[in-house]
Amino acid sequence: MVLLGGAGDLALRMLLPSLYFLELDRLLPHDLRIIGVARADHDAASYKALVREQLGKRATVEEAVWNRLAARLDYVPANITSEEDTKKLAERIGAHGTLVIFFSLSPSLYGPACQALQAAGLTGPNTRLILEKPLGRDLESSKATNAAVAAVVDESQVFRIDHYLGKETVQNLTALRFANVLFEPLWDRNTIDHVQITIAETEKVGDRWPYYDEYGALRDMVQNHMLQLLCLVAMEAPSGFDPDAVRDEKVKVLRSLRPFTKETVAHDTVRGQYVAGVVEGGARAGYVEEVGKPTKTETFVAMKVAIDNWRWDGVPFFLRTGKNLPDRRTQIVVQFKPLPHNIFGPATDGELCANRLVIDLQPDEDISLTIMNKRPGLSDEGMRLQSLPLSLSFGQTGGRRRIAYEKLFVDAFRGDRTLFVRRDEVEQAWRFIDGVSAAWEEASIEPAHYAAGTWGPQSAQGLISPGGRAWKA
Numbered sequence: 001m002v003l004l005g006g007a008g009d010l011a012l013r014m015l016l017p018s019l020y021f022l023e024l025d026r027l028l029p030h031d032l033r034i035i036g037v038a039r040a041d042h043d044a045a046s047y048k049a050l051v052r053e054q055l056g057k058r059a060t061v062e063e064a065v066w067n068r069l070a071a072r073l074d075y076v077p078a079n080i081t082s083e084e085d086t087k088k089l090a091e092r093i094g095a096h097g098t099l100v101i102f103f104s105l106s107p108s109l110y111g112p113a114c115q116a117l118q119a120a121g122l123t124g125p126n127t128r129l130i131l132e133k134p135l136g137r138d139l140e141s142s143k144a145t146n147a148a149v150a151a152v153v154d155e156s157q158v159f160r161i162d163h164y165l166g167k168e169t170v171q172n173l174t175a176l177r178f179a180n181v182l183f184e185p186l187w188d189r190n191t192i193d194h195v196q197i198t199i200a201e202t203e204k205v206g207d208r209w210p211y212y213d214e215y216g217a218l219r220d221m222v223q224n225h226m227l228q229l230l231c232l233v234a235m236e237a238p239s240g241f242d243p244d245a246v247r248d249e250k251v252k253v254l255r256s257l258r259p260f261t262k263e264t265v266a267h268d269t270v271r272g273q274y275v276a277g278v279v280e281g282g283a284r285a286g287y288v289e290e291v292g293k294p295t296k297t298e299t300f301v302a303m304k305v306a307i308d309n310w311r312w313d314g315v316p317f318f319l320r321t322g323k324n325l326p327d328r329r330t331q332i333v334v335q336f337k338p339l340p341h342n343i344f345g346p347a348t349d350g351e352l353c354a355n356r357l358v359i360d361l362q363p364d365e366d367i368s369l370t371i372m373n374k375r376p377g378l379s380d381e382g383m384r385l386q387s388l389p390l391s392l393s394f395g396q397t398g399g400r401r402r403i404a405y406e407k408l409f410v411d412a413f414r415g416d417r418t419l420f421v422r423r424d425e426v427e428q429a430w431r432f433i434d435g436v437s438a439a440w441e442e443a444s445i446e447p448a449h450y451a452a453g454t455w456g457p458q459s460a461q462g463l464i465s466p467g468g469r470a471w472k473a
C-alpha cells in the first residue's frame with residue numbers, strides 16, 4: 001500500500017491510526033507493506049518516529065502491535081507528479097502483488113499523479129486507486145478528475161472514498177431496512193411524513209479555511225456525506241449487497257432529486273455563516289475573522305429536498321449541516337404520519353405521538369423507534385398513553401468504536417467496492433449541487449448570519465415548520 005500524502009494531516013490523524021487498529025485486530029493482510037510518500041524530507045526511521053508520535057495522541061499504543069506495524073512501514077520522499085521521483089518509488093516497491101495507492105493529496109494533483117504513476121508502470125491490472133474527497137469542486141472539475149483517472153485505470157480499480165459509508169451505523173441502516181421485514185412495507189409516502197438528516201458539528205472551520213472557503217458547507221458536506229445518507233434511506237432494495245446493485249439504486253435516487261430553481265431556492269434552502277458566539281462554553285470568533293477578509297462562503301446549509309418518484313412523492317427530506325453548532329450530532333429521523341383516528345378519546349389527544357425512527361450515528365450509535373403504549377397502572381380517567389423508545393444502543397454492545405477508514409481499508413484490500421462511490425454517482429451528485437449553487441447565484445442568495453453556538457439562521461426553523469413539523473431537539 002502506498003499512501004500519497006503520507007506525512008499529511010489525514011494520513012497521520014486517520015489513515016495510519018486506522019492501520020494501527022487493524023494491526024491490533026490482526027485484520028491486515030499478512031504480507032502488507034506500507035510506503036508513505038510525501039515531499040517532506042524523511043527517511044524510514046524519522047517517518048516511523050513521526051507516525052509513532054502522532055499515534056500516541058490518538059491511542060494508547062501497545063508496543064508489540066506498534067512493532068509489527070513499524071516493520072511494515074517505509075517512506076519515500078517524492079514529488080508524486082514528477083516522473084523521475086515516481087520511478088524511484090516504483091523501484092522501492094519492486095515486484096508486487098496487489099498494489100493499493102491511497103490519494104490523500106490536493107485534488108488538483110490527482111491527474112498529474114495518475115500520469116506519473118502510469119509512466120512508472122504502477123497502474124497495471126493489480127493496482128487499486130483509493131481517492132479521497134473532494135472529487136472536484138463542481139461537475140466539470142469532477143469529470144476532468146475522473147477522466148484523468150480513467151485514462152490510466154479501469155473503473156473497477158477505482159475506490160472513491162466517502163468515509164461516512166465506513167461508519168458502523170450507516171452500514172446498519174442498510175441492515176435495518178433490508179434484513180427486517182418490518183420496515184419495508186411502511187417505508188414510503190403512505191406512512192412516512194418526512195425525513196430529517198442532520199450533521200451538526202461543534203468544530204469551527206479554523207485553520208482549514210484555505211480549503212473550506214473554496215468549498216463551503218454545500219460542497220464539503222452536502223454533495224457527499226449528506227446525499228449518501230439520503231440515498232441509503234431512500235433507495236429501493238438492491239438485488240444483492242454487491243457494488244453495482246447497490247450503487248445502481250443510489251444513482252436512481254440522485255437522478256430523482258428535484259432540482260432547485262431561482263424560484264424555489266429562496267423558500268426551500270437556507271444558507272448561513274457564523275459570526276462570533278459561544279460553543280460548549282468557549283468563545284468563538286466569526287468565520288470572517290478566521291478567514292481574515294470578507295467572504296460569502298456558507299458554513300451552514302439547510303434544505304428541503306423533494307424526491308420525484310413513486311415511493312417518495314410528497315415526502316420532504318430536510319437536510320441540515322453546519323460548523324460551530326451547539327451539538328455534535330449526526331442523526332437521521334424518519335417521522336411517520338399521525339394515526340388516522342384516535343380511538344382512545346380526547347384525553348389522550350395530547351399524548352398520542354406519531355411513531356418515529358431515530359438513527360444516531362454520532363456521538364453515540366443508536367437506533368431507536370418510538371412506540372405508543374399504555375401508561376402503566378390504574379386511572380379513573382380511562383386508558384392513558386405514553387410513548388417509549390425501543391432502542392438498540394451499539395455503545396452497549398461492547399467494543400471500541402472504529403475509525404470509518406478501518407472498514408474501508410479492509411474492503412479495499414479485499415477488492416470490495418460496495419461502500420465506495422462510483423463515477424456516475426459522484427457526477428450525478430455534483431449535477432444536483434451545481435443546480436443549488438447556480439440557483440443561489442441567480443436568486444442572489446447570500447449567507448444569513450447565525451451566532452456560533454446556535455442552530456443556524458432563524459430561517460432554518462421556518463424551513464421545516466409549515467405543517468407543524470420541527471427539527472428533532
Ligand code: BG6
Nearest residue numbers: 133163201203220221225330362
Ligand atoms: C469531512 C469534511 O469530509 O467530514 C469536514 O471535510 C467534516 O469538514 C468531516 O468536519 C466530518 O466527518 P466526521 O466523521 O467527523 O463526522
